[in-house]
Amino acid sequence: MKMRKFLVLGFSLSMALLLTSCNDEDATGGRIKLEVSTTSSTAGVAEARMINANELRFTSGTITIREVVFDGETTDQSVSRTIEQIAEIDYATGSVSPEVVIEVPAGNYTSVNLGIELQDDGAEPSVVIEGTYTHSDGADIPLRFEFNSGEVFEANAASVAIVDGADLVGKITFDALDWFSDIAAYQLDEARLTEGVIVISSSSNASIFDAVADRLDVATQAVFE
Numbered sequence: 001m002k003m004r005k006f007l008v009l010g011f012s013l014s015m016a017l018l019l020t021s022c023n024d025e026d027a028t029g030g031r032i033k034l035e036v037s038t039t040s041s042t043a044g045v046a047e048a049r050m051i052n053a054n055e056l057r058f059t060s061g062t063i064t065i066r067e068v069v070f071d072g073e074t075t076d077q078s079v080s081r082t083i084e085q086i087a088e089i090d091y092a093t094g095s096v097s098p099e100v101v102i103e104v105p106a107g108n109y110t111s112v113n114l115g116i117e118l119q120d121d122g123a124e125p126s127v128v129i130e131g132t133y134t135h136s137d138g139a140d141i142p143l144r145f146e147f148n149s150g151e152v153f154e155a156n157a158a159s160v161a162i163v164d165g166a167d168l169v170g171k172i173t174f175d176a177l178d179w180f181s182d183i184a185a186y187q188l189d190e191a192r193l194t195e196g197v198i199v200i201s202s203s204s205n206a207s208i209f210d211a212v213a214d215r216l217d218v219a220t221q222a223v224f225e
Contacts, residue, residue, distance in 0.1 A: 030166035058131035061091035069115040074107040120150035146201040
């Protein structure tokens with residue numbers, strides 16, 4: 001227990017030093033707060049996307065991240081900022097806890113890239129998304145997708161203007177329905193159940209898992225507001 005407290009304290013201190021050094025180096029600039037938009041926060045259950053003739057909807061889950069990277073280009077310079085911070089994204093609401101804020105120099109950025117690295121230390125999956133699949137026979141079956149890897153999600157924005165003292169929102173979209181868009185209804189109809197749940201992971205319904213995992217970073221995009 002003492003070791004855990006020491007590690008948390010050391011991590012907090014290193015983050016404080018990182019942000020302080022950014023302030024000293026960049027006397028002027030703006031702050032970008034990370035937010036997330038998900039399938040659940042943009043579409044109600046009644047609007048669930050169809051997979052062939054069968055409904056698939058996602059209503060809850062968590063995504064645990066360990067690092068956020070900002071890379072941008074202006075006419076004068078290249079800017080790169082890295083925030084190493086464990087944070088949890090609530091898939092139902094898109095909220096990030098604790099909040100992640102990146103401080104960057106002011107300027108007109110002609111291209112911006114946001115990268116989010118998943119937490120992959122430990123036995124718990126870094127991504128757990130839960131929902132319901134409506135079987136061809138009409139039965140609603142709970143479904144859970146589990147993913148545990150240091151996957152890096154990257155999202156690009158064409159341009160963004162950051163002025164001194166500005167507080168912006170960098171919003172990244174995660175769309176689990178899009179992750180499953182290559183999965184046919186018969187595959188979910190025939191999926192193996194674990195205590196009444198369709199568990200899709202590296203060790204359960206592996207063929208479906210492989211197809212979904214291949215699309216994890218396909219449908220991500222960044223918007224600055």
